[in-house]
Amino acid sequence: MHKATLIEGLLELTITPDGPILIKAGESGGADPTLPDMEFVRTRRGGVSQVYLPGPSLKGVVRAQCERICRSLDSEEQQRRRQQHRQERFGSDEPLIPLADNPLGDQTNYKGLSDMEYSSGRAIEAMKLEGDGRTAAVYRRSSFVSQIFGHTSLAGRVRFADAYSDDLRPELIEERNGVAIDRIYGSVAVGPFNYETVIGGNFKTKVNFKNLTLAQLGLLGLALRDLAEGRVALGFGKSRGLGRVKVSFDRLRLFYPTCELAGGELRLIGGRPVAPASKLAGLGALATGAGYAGYNLPPADADTSELPEGLAYAADEFMGVELRAEGDGQVRAIWKACMPAWRRELGL
Numbered sequence: 335m336h337k338a339t340l341i342e343g344l345l346e347l348t349i350t351p352d353g354p355i356l357i358k359a360g361e362s363g364g365a366d367p368t369l370p371d372m373e374f375v376r377t378r379r380g381g382v383s384q385v386y387l388p389g390p391s392l393k394g395v396v397r398a399q400c401e402r403i404c405r406s407l408d409s410e411e412q413q414r415r416r417q418q419h420r421q422e423r424f425g426s427d428e429p430l431i432p433l434a435d436n437p438l439g440d441q442t443n444y445k446g447l448s449d450m451e452y453s454s455g456r457a458i459e460a461m462k463l464e465g466d467g468r469t470a471a472v473y474r475r476s477s478f479v480s481q482i483f484g485h486t487s488l489a490g491r492v493r494f495a496d497a498y499s500d501d502l503r504p505e506l507i508e509e510r511n512g513v514a515i516d517r518i519y520g521s522v523a524v525g526p527f528n529y530e531t532v533i534g535g536n537f538k539t540k541v542n543f544k545n546l547t548l549a550q551l552g553l554l555g556l557a558l559r560d561l562a563e564g565r566v567a568l569g570f571g572k573s574r575g576l577g578r579v580k581v582s583f584d585r586l587r588l589f590y591p592t593c594e595l596a597g598g599e600l601r602l603i604g605g606r607p608v609a610p611a612s613k614l615a616g617l618g619a620l621a622t623g624a625g626y627a628g629y630n631l632p633p634a635d636a637d638t639s640e641l642p643e644g645l646a647y648a649a650d651e652f653m654g655v656e657l658r659a660e661g662d663g664q665v666r667a668i669w670k671a672c673m674p675a676w677r678r679e680l681g682l
Contacts, residue, residue, distance in 0.1 A: 339591055340620040342544040343551075345665070346584040347558075349387060349497055349539065353578045354510065354531035357391055357569040370509050372529035372570070379498060385507065387497035387537050391568065396494070397483045399557040399566050404433035404479055412681050420474065420630060429457065433478040435485070452477070455485035470628030478679070482543075482550050491546060492554065497539035506534035531576065538584075548616035548637050548675035555669030556676070558583075583665035591654040592620070595647055600655060611647055613638040614657070614671050632675070639674055642667035 359375040374385040413430050420428040435453045454476040463471050472487050484490025511528050543554070558581065560566050567577030593600050593608060600608045600615055606622075609615045618637030621629070631637070641647075641657075645664060650656050659665045 339544050341546065341615070341617055342589050342591070343542070343546070344587045344589075345541040345543075345558075346586075347539060347541070348582045348584055349392075349537040350580045350582075351532055351534055351578075352564060352580045354508070354533050354571075354576050355569050355579065356529055356531045356571060356576055357387060358529075370530045371527040374507070374530045374532060377496070384498070384502065385532055386499075387539065387568070389494040389496045389539070392497065392539065393483070393492070393494040395566055395568055396554070396557045396561065397479065399560050400479050400482070400553055401434035403553065403556055403560075404477075407680055408433040415681060423630065424471075424474070424628070429475060431475060431477055435477045435480055453485075454480040455487055458485075458487045467628050470626075474628060474630040478550070478553070482546065482554065492541065492543045495540045495542075497537035499535035499537045502532070502535035507532055529570070545617050545621075547618050547632055548614065548639055548672045549632065549679040551616065552669060552672030552676035555666075555672060559666070559669065583662045585661070586659040586665045586668055588614075588657040588668075589650065589654060590615070590620070590656070591650075593655045595649055595655055600647060603653075608634075609638045612641055614641050614668070616672075616675065632678070636678060637675060639671045642671055 356372065357375050359373045375388060376383050376385050378384075379386070413432055417428055417430050430452065431454075432452055435455075436451055437453050437455075458472055458475055461471075461475070473481060476485065476488055480488060482490065482492055507530065509528050509530055514527075543551075546554070557566075561568075561579065562581035562583075564578050564580075568579055569577050571577065590600065590608075592602055594603050595601075595611060598611050600611055600613070602608060602620070608619050616632070616637040618632035619634045621631055622634050642659075642664065645657060645659060645667070647655050647657050659668050
């Protein structure tokens with residue numbers, strides 16, 4: 335399935351420090367005594383050295399928040415329900431799978447593991463899956479979060495670009511001093527040391543994703559919302575008050591390359607109807623053929639939702655159909671439209 339693109343998206347957002355933030359380049363300023371002990375990570379852009387927010391750092395924070403949300407809402411009862419559903423369709427060998435993994439779990443006996451021990455990558459390696467259905471089984475037996483972000487046996491379907499600022503002035507980069515306290519004696523264990531922080535600027539980045547269900551898109555939106563509202567921090571020194579940011583969602587483009595608009599419907603090109611043109615469609619509504627049965631995607635009618643007011647599909651300039659949301663309000667409306675599918679995933 336993932337060798338084909340049925341739905342893809344591009345989210346553009348702006349991250350603004352809400353106080354000091356630091357994503358470290360290293361522990362030491364090296365031989366130059368004028369450099370701080372902890373420098374902000376830098377790259378060369380346009381021939382000039384500048385600070386930036388690395389894409390992997392952003393992805394790690396968002397993935398961790400997705401896992402935190404899933405662990406907060408998941409339960410053994412829901413895991414048993416999902417396991418029973420898979421066993422009815424695919425056989426009794428289907429394991430108990432949580433919404434989020436424990437990456438350090440012991441996978442020597444994946445069939446008897448509790449939800450707190452399951453790690454998708456390690457478990458699937460232990461299963462030694464073979465045959466034509468291997469790809470579908472790898473996806474089906476991965477946790478919900480791993481289906482989005484990937485693991486050692488499954489490529490992720492969300493990519494975060496580095497975030498750069500074009501308005502970062504020198505006065506928005508400052509040095510601070512600190513010490514590390516010995517937890518036993520209460521005295522200074524390390525320090526004093528100084529570290530570099532960024533206190534302003536607008537860092538613009540992009541998030542690409544493809545082949546997501548509405549529930550997966552909804553979970554991604556929840557994690558990004560928490561980052562925007564200050565519930566999640568970036569980088570070093572979170573317990574010291576560093577890392578708080580504001581996020582504005584600039585625009586979101588959803589693209590359906592295999593679809594066309596015909597008779598008030600979103601349809602596969604030369605094929606069946608997907609959904610009314612008033613509905614937002616996820617992967618489950620698109621991938622309904624026999625070749626997709628092993629992925630255990632949500633039913634087509636369950637992976638659609640009402641389009642937010644003011645949004646409508648449009649034919650792409652070359653081929654396919656697109657949906658554009660402009661500005662923070664419209665992008666958040668897309669996230670809200672995905673919430674019914676996310677609630678169904680939780681059994682609510």
